[in-house]
Amino acid sequence: MESQILKIENFSAGFGKCLVLKNIDFSVEQNRITAIMGPSGCGKTTLIRCINRMHEFSPGAVFSGKILLHDEDIYSINPIIVRRKIGMVFQRPNPFPTMSIYENVISGFILNGIKLKKGERDHIVVNSLQKAGLWEEVKDNLHRRGTFLSGGQQQRLCIARALAMNPDILLLDEPTSSLDPKSTLLIEQLMEELKQSITILIVTHNIAQAARISDYVAFLYLGELMEFGLSKEVFTAPKNKKTEEYLTGKFG
Amino acid sequence: MRQLKKRIVKDFFFSLIIIVMAFSACIPLFLILGFIIKNGASSINLDFFIHLPKPVGEQGGGILNAIIGTFIITGIAFLLATPLSILAGIYLSENRKNAFSEILRTSVDILSSIPSIVIGIIAYLWIVKPMKTFSALSGGIALAIIMLPVVIKSTEETFAIIPYGLKEASFALGVPYYRTILKVILPAGLSGVITGTLIAISRIAGETAPLLFTAFGNPFMNLNLTKPMNTIPLVVFNYTTSPYEQWHKIAWAAALVLLIIVLTLNIFSRIISKKWKVKF
Amino acid sequence: MENNKHRICHINPDWKQFSRVKRLFKISDIMPDFFFKKVVFLSGLAVLLLVISILVSLVIDSMPSIKAFGFRFFTVRIWDPVFEEYGALPFITGTIITSFLALLISVPFSLAVSIYLGGDFIREKSFFAGFLKNSVDLLSGIPSVVYGFFGLFLVVPVIRYLQTKFGIAPYGVGIFTASVILSIMIIPFSASLGREIIQMVPAEIKEAGYSLGSTRFEVIRYIVLPYCRSGIIAGILLALGRAIGETMAVTMVIGNSNLMPSNIFAPGNTMASVIANEFTEAVSHLHLSSLVEIGVVLFMVTTIISVTGKIIIKRFTVHT
Numbered sequence: 146m147e148s149q150i151l152k153i154e155n156f157s158a159g160f161g162k163c164l165v166l167k168n169i170d171f172s173v174e175q176n177r178i179t180a181i182m183g184p185s186g187c188g189k190t191t192l193i194r195c196i197n198r199m200h201e202f203s204p205g206a207v208f209s210g211k212i213l214l215h216d217e218d219i220y221s222i223n224p225i226i227v228r229r230k231i232g233m234v235f236q237r238p239n240p241f242p243t244m245s246i247y248e249n250v251i252s253g254f255i256l257n258g259i260k261l262k263k264g265e266r267d268h269i270v271v272n273s274l275q276k277a278g279l280w281e282e283v284k285d286n287l288h289r290r291g292t293f294l295s296g297g298q299q300q301r302l303c304i305a306r307a308l309a310m311n312p313d314i315l316l317l318d319e320p321t322s323s324l325d326p327k328s329t330l331l332i333e334q335l336m337e338e339l340k341q342s343i344t345i346l347i348v349t350h351n352i353a354q355a356a357r358i359s360d361y362v363a364f365l366y367l368g369e370l371m372e373f374g375l376s377k378e379v380f381t382a383p384k385n386k387k388t389e390e391y392l393t394g395k396f397g
Numbered sequence: 398m399r400q401l402k403k404r405i406v407k408d409f410f411f412s413l414i415i416i417v418m419a420f421s422a423c424i425p426l427f428l429i430l431g432f433i434i435k436n437g438a439s440s441i442n443l444d445f446f447i448h449l450p451k452p453v454g455e456q457g458g459g460i461l462n463a464i465i466g467t468f469i470i471t472g473i474a475f476l477l478a479t480p481l482s483i484l485a486g487i488y489l490s491e492n493r494k495n496a497f498s499e500i501l502r503t504s505v506d507i508l509s510s511i512p513s514i515v516i517g518i519i520a521y522l523w524i525v526k527p528m529k530t531f532s533a534l535s536g537g538i539a540l541a542i543i544m545l546p547v548v549i550k551s552t553e554e555t556f557a558i559i560p561y562g563l564k565e566a567s568f569a570l571g572v573p574y575y576r577t578i579l580k581v582i583l584p585a586g587l588s589g590v591i592t593g594t595l596i597a598i599s600r601i602a603g604e605t606a607p608l609l610f611t612a613f614g615n616p617f618m619n620l621n622l623t624k625p626m627n628t629i630p631l632v633v634f635n636y637t638t639s640p641y642e643q644w645h646k647i648a649w650a651a652a653l654v655l656l657i658i659v660l661t662l663n664i665f666s667r668i669i670s671k672k673w674k675v676k677f
Numbered sequence: 678m679e680n681n682k683h684r685i686c687h688i689n690p691d692w693k694q695f696s697r698v699k700r701l702f703k704i705s706d707i708m709p710d711f712f713f714k715k716v717v718f719l720s721g722l723a724v725l726l727l728v729i730s731i732l733v734s735l736v737i738d739s740m741p742s743i744k745a746f747g748f749r750f751f752t753v754r755i756w757d758p759v760f761e762e763y764g765a766l767p768f769i770t771g772t773i774i775t776s777f778l779a780l781l782i783s784v785p786f787s788l789a790v791s792i793y794l795g796g797d798f799i800r801e802k803s804f805f806a807g808f809l810k811n812s813v814d815l816l817s818g819i820p821s822v823v824y825g826f827f828g829l830f831l832v833v834p835v836i837r838y839l840q841t842k843f844g845i846a847p848y849g850v851g852i853f854t855a856s857v858i859l860s861i862m863i864i865p866f867s868a869s870l871g872r873e874i875i876q877m878v879p880a881e882i883k884e885a886g887y888s889l890g891s892t893r894f895e896v897i898r899y900i901v902l903p904y905c906r907s908g909i910i911a912g913i914l915l916a917l918g919r920a921i922g923e924t925m926a927v928t929m930v931i932g933n934s935n936l937m938p939s940n941i942f943a944p945g946n947t948m949a950s951v952i953a954n955e956f957t958e959a960v961s962h963l964h965l966s967s968l969v970e971i972g973v974v975l976f977m978v979t980t981i982i983s984v985t986g987k988i989i990i991k992r993f994t995v996h997t
């Protein structure tokens with residue numbers, strides 16, 4: 146049975162006088178991986194920043210339309226709660242440099258001033274690191290600084306950090322674009338496992354990657370949604386001419 | 398060929414002059430250090446640290462009151478200046494480009510260029526005159542004003558180089574802005590802030606001019622903040638410019654103590670800024 | 678092939694239907710943040726108000742003197758607390774002579790340090806570079822009163838000895854002595870700034886010089902220094918600002934005479950040193966007010982000099 150956890154309805158957004166997203170409409174299925182693709186500058190990052198209300202930190206940010214999480218408009222909920230329910234992983238790994246690996250994983254609790262018992266904390270740390278596939282590599286160094294890890298490990302630490310908050314949705318903005326092929330493969334495998342328990346939205350430039358891992362794909366072009374559908378269908382028989390051009394490497 | 402030789406000779410003498418002049422610039426440092434250590438060490442003993450000054454003509458005596466006074470007045474300045482400077486530094490680093498921050502930045506520059514003696518006048522006009530007495534408090538306030546721009550600048554500069562991604566990471570975890578600043582940005586920039594504060598303290602601990610007509614100096618032990626208080630730099634000044642041989646000896650020792658305190662703070666701050674540097 | 682960069686800024690949206698994001702915050706959601714931002718802003722405001730009130734307060738308290746003497750304050754060479762006649766010319770002269778003499782003495786040294794540490798002579802991490810850099814930095818950490826102490830006990834006797842040798846009245850203390858001490862004190866400022874500026878010279882243009890067969894002297898003289906000229910001047914300006922405001926060391930070795938100095942070896946007073954000397958003894962209202970007016974002049978001069986210096990540096994840094 147499929148259910149739509151996130152619905153984006155007639156959503157537009159921009160910066161000051163510059164309209165970046167135009168009337169976006171699509172829904173995200175629960176426990177599926179949805180990939181967002183499109184040429185550089187088409188608004189992919191802006192879209193997912195709108196989904197966890199990070200967009201409004203940009204100067205001059207404006208938007209209209211609705212984004213519904215469990216049929217509730219996220220722009221009517223406290224942004225802080227939205228961000229805890231919708232985790233985000235950025236293009237460049239950004240662990241907190243003053244915190245150990247252990248603290249980094251539960252940083253969402255530490256920084257929000259949420260008190261946990263020692264047992265609970267340990268449980269969350271181990272569990273999140275295991276889900277992020279990092280446990281075996283760091284279990285002996287939990288109290289070292291997170292910034293000593295390699296780039297790929299740092300990115301998985303950031304995923305663990307987001308998972309620790311037990312979000313409903315995980316947003317990933319080109320999570321592998323600054324990583325080597327091996328780390329990329331690890332993260333892709335990770336997502337396959339994660340989708341048992343979480344919904345994933347991933348922005349990627351890499352067509353092959355989108356084809357490998359995604360269940361659904363959204364293709365953005367110049368701020369408009371050109372095509373949305375099951376990956377199998379979009380990649381084999383795109384309905385839109387622009388999508389076809391993009392997939393065959395005519396531009397992008 | 399002659400031309401080339403001339404050029405090479407010219408280059409050689411130029412290099413020689415640069416090297417000789419550059420290194421002679423640090424001769425005064427070693428003269429000062431050597432001179433004060435040699436003479437100061439011979440007049441320093443335990444009595445010096447645990448006794449009060451004695452009247453002219455009597456042997457011995459120490460500067461306990463001045464040592465305590467320096468700590469008290471510097472402490473007042475530290476307590477007054479640090480919170481305000483860190484907050485103002487946060488404002489400047491968080492608001493890089495708006496009109497108010499440009500004005501504020503300029504006024505911080507102005508504040509740091511005001512001669513310390515003028516700050517002394519201000520503390521006199523604002524505190525000493527209304528209270529009708531010289532006081533430790535007025536001295537502390539003068540030093541706090543001197544400390545402000547140093548700490549504001551170092552806070553701003555440290556926070557400015559913290560990557561934006563760190564802030565975003567925190568926001569994305571649902572952390573409110575104020576907690577992000579206090580728990581992510583402040584810790585990441587802490588070593589810079591501490592370095593700046595230590596440098597500022599080492600500067601004000603050696604200040605004399607703004608204390609001449611605020612803390613004023615006091616030959617007796619005083620712990621009352623509303624009364625005149627002695628500090629080590631004031632001892633150095635008053636005893637050096639006195640005509641008594643015996644007092645000159647005290648000045649030597651006081652200068653040595655002051656130098657040790659100030660340079661230790663200075664070197665310590667450098668070490669912290671290297672050792673505690675946060676890797677992003 | 679289409680262009681890689683797809684800009685979509687030309688579409689003209691109907692802005693009426695767009696809500697500004699900020700409005701959608703509920704007050705209760707943003708209360709702590711609102712409060713925190715206010716506190717931070719108010720701290721900044723407090724600092725700004727502090728600077729403004731310093732200036733205002735100085736001007737108010739120098740009003741009696743300004744009213745009594747007007748512009749004459751700057752041209753009269755008599756400073757006489759007994760007859761209540763105050764002219765600051767001797768101190769202005771003293772300040773100008775000491776600080777410019779100090780610059781004259783210090784610039785060759787600080788320039789040499791900047792050039793030596795600037796990159797063409799030595800690697801930044803080498804022992805000698807570290808030694809020189811740290812020594813010069815430590816020099817800036819020594820308190821002013823210690824410089825005065827050192828001047829009084831070591832430099833004054835040397836100068837007095839030289840003065841006897843050359844048949845000049847052997848005061849020992851005086852304007853020249855003050856300048857020597859000042860010059861030592863300001864070397865670190867222009868040297869560390871000069872070093873930073875010289876290090877900013879792009880390697881390519883220096884290499885261009887070397888590849889044409891120029892010697893190090895020629896590269897520095899004809900490429901590096903002209904490139905850095907404005908930055909180095911700014912460094913000198915900032916050092917000048919320091920020298921003008923410097924008080925204790927000067928007070929201790931300048932001789933504290935309120936007469937117009939007759940030559941550079943004569944005792945004198947600077948604007949800063951006369952304040953240090955007379956402020957606590959000033960009993961009359963007008964005397965105090967005249968000293969405060971000198972403080973205003975010091976404030977103005979140092980502010981103008983250092984703000985100019987900082988603007989030049991900013992320009993230099995941006996343009997590099």
Ligand SMILES: Nc1ncnc2c1ncn2[C@@H]1O[C@H](COP(=O)(O)OP(=O)(O)OP(=O)(O)O)[C@@H](O)[C@H]1O
Pocket residue numbers: 160163165183184185186187188189190191192203204350683684685
């Ligand atoms: N803070 C901002 N202020 C103004 N315009 C912005 C801002 N951020 C992005 N833009 C503009 O919005 C458009 C979309 O940017 P966005 O970052 O969403 O693109 P993207 O699809 O993620 O591109 P990329 O693949 O290069 O990451 C671009 O034209 C960009 O110039």
Ligand SMILES: [Mg+2]
Pocket residue numbers: 189190191318
């Ligand atoms: Mg992007």
